[in-house]
Structures are given as C-alpha cells and as structure tokens.
Amino acid sequence: MSQDNFDAKNIYWGIDIGGTAVKMGTVDENGTILLSYEASVAFDHYDTPILQTVLKESEKFLKDNKIDPMDLRGIGISATGQIDVPKGIVAGSGGNIRNWEGSDLKEAFTQKYRLPVTVVNDANCVALGEKWIGSAKNAKDVIVLTIGTGLGGGIIVNDQILLGRAGFGGELGHFSIHMQGEPCTCKNRGCFEQYASMTALVRSVGKYCEAAAPGCLKDRPVNGRTIFEAVAGGDAAITRIVDTWIQDISAGIVSLVHIFNPELVIIGGGVSTQEELFIAKLREKVLEAVMPNFKQGLTLRAATLGNNAGMIGAVYYLIQALS
Numbered sequence: 001m002s003q004d005n006f007d008a009k010n011i012y013w014g015i016d017i018g019g020t021a022v023k024m025g026t027v028d029e030n031g032t033i034l035l036s037y038e039a040s041v042a043f044d045h046y047d048t049p050i051l052q053t054v055l056k057e058s059e060k061f062l063k064d065n066k067i068d069p070m071d072l073r074g075i076g077i078s079a080t081g082q083i084d085v086p087k088g089i090v091a092g093s094g095g096n097i098r099n100w101e102g103s104d105l106k107e108a109f110t111q112k113y114r115l116p117v118t119v120v121n122d123a124n125c126v127a128l129g130e131k132w133i134g135s136a137k138n139a140k141d142v143i144v145l146t147i148g149t150g151l152g153g154g155i156i157v158n159d160q161i162l163l164g165r166a167g168f169g170g171e172l173g174h175f176s177i178h179m180q181g182e183p184c185t186c187k188n189r190g191c192f193e194q195y196a197s198m199t200a201l202v203r204s205v206g207k208y209c210e211a212a213a214p215g216c217l218k219d220r221p222v223n224g225r226t227i228f229e230a231v232a233g234g235d236a237a238i239t240r241i242v243d244t245w246i247q248d249i250s251a252g253i254v255s256l257v258h259i260f261n262p263e264l265v266i267i268g269g270g271v272s273t274q275e276e277l278f279i280a281k282l283r284e285k286v287l288e289a290v291m292p293n294f295k296q297g298l299t300l301r302a303a304t305l306g307n308n309a310g311m312i313g314a315v316y317y318l319i320q321a322l323s
C-alpha cells in the first residue's frame, strides 16, 4: 500500500490487546483492515509488562510499514480485563495477568503519538465489530456472547454499547445460573462462565472420560474439536454432556433476552462454526424457553468476524467518539 492511500482516505489504527497476543492494524472508514500485524505479549510470562511490549511492537509496526502516525486519525484500543473507559486505564486484570492492572493505555499512547485514543474492553469491542460490519450489522438491540476459554460478552442497546458507569458493563460471564454451583474466580458461585465456556465443556467431558473405560474420544486429548467430532460420529454419552452444556448456555441467554429484549443474539468463538451440532440446537432451546412476546423478531446466529472483531470494533468505537 502506498502513502497516497493514507492521504485519500480516513485511516485509523486499531490495536487489540489480549492475554496472549496483541493484534494491530490500519483500518479504513468502512471497517476494512488494510495492514495487520500480530505479536506475543506473554513470551516471558508477563515479566515484561504488556503495555511495554505493545508500545515496542507498535513502533515496529509503524516502521516496518513506513506509516507516519500523523497520517492516522486516531488509535482505537481493545483491551482484555476491566477497562475504565473514560480514563483509558486497566482497572482490573480479571485473571492472572501480571503487570497489567493499572496500565494507563490512554496516557501512554496519547503521549507517544499525539493522536486521539479510546480504550474499551475486548469483549465489548467484539460486539461493536459485529454491529459495524459483522452479523449484527443494522441491528439496534443485540447481545453478543463469545464462548472460549472464558465467556465474553457485550450488550448493544439502541445502537450503543452498554458500558455502565466506568466501562465494566456487559460482563456476561459472572451472573449465577446455579446458586449452589461451582465456585468462580470472582468468588461467587455458579457463574455463567463456569457452565457456558469451552473450559466448562472440556472439564465435564474430561471427568466423564476419566471414569469411562479406555476408548473415550478414541483416547485423543479432550478439546472442542474432539468433542464435536464425537458428537458428529453419534457418541451418545458425549452428546448428552454437550446437550447439558447447551442447556446451560440457553438458560443464561433466556435470562438476558428477558432483561434486554434484543432482536439478535450473536454467538462467537471457535465453537460457533458448528452450525448444525451447536448453533441450531441452541437457537431451538432459546426460542422454546423465552416468553412468547420476546420470541417475536428474535434471531440467534453465529458471529462472522472471527479474530479480527476486537480490532475492528475498537476502531468503530473511536470513530463514534470522534464524530
């Protein structure tokens, strides 16, 4: 890409900081990624603070691509953890990431590049990305759930991401669906994340396989792929465990639908590519269980942006903030 393109269009810098990697790129006003780059942030178990790594990699990205930051309209940052949006600070790490809490992302990037900077939690950015150019495009009221190692979420109410007082809103992993259930990292019990994440499914199947005779999952490692291969192959016991998992996910979504009355529920994460064995079953359970008036005009489907959703959503938030 030549420098001329920068002059001709509005180009934004998107940075998506996760617990294992940082992804960054230039994004145009239509949400198209022009250039992108990825680097590890966990290479030395966070001895080097993530912010320091991200600043170093940012310099490399600009230099390698001969980008002058003055040609960019601003920096939209998506970041893991509890993000204080007005201050642009990591207020909580929400996990075991050392040297991350307290990172002043907004200050560091504003000082260094003299550009407008916004910082929003990564799961909320995923929701915004899907809303801008993904499977929630043109929808006004949307719930986005990302099912992975943990459970991320974002809620869009009347075209706006629900941030709450400081930006912590939409933390969908931590409302209880089983009051006497599994203890959670947040110190409560029975949180949605403990039942609806991929980690939860792997734990349940792992327990079953430990107790079962050899041959469970053909003695392969327990993960999302082997589990869904077993379901596709007609393994009745594994299918029952997956059905219970889908039931738990449905229970949480039904509560959210009753609270927010969305038109759309979007499911992201690797497992969302399983249309027949997962999305279709979940859709059926949710539509079956919500009250009739909430079912009217309600759709549940898979996310479409994959791993780029956070970077794209961060830029969308920035564009809205600048306008």
Ligand SMILES: [Zn+2]
Residues within 6 Å of the ligand: 173, 174, 175, 184, 185, 186, 187, 188, 191, 193
């Ligand atoms: Zn919790």
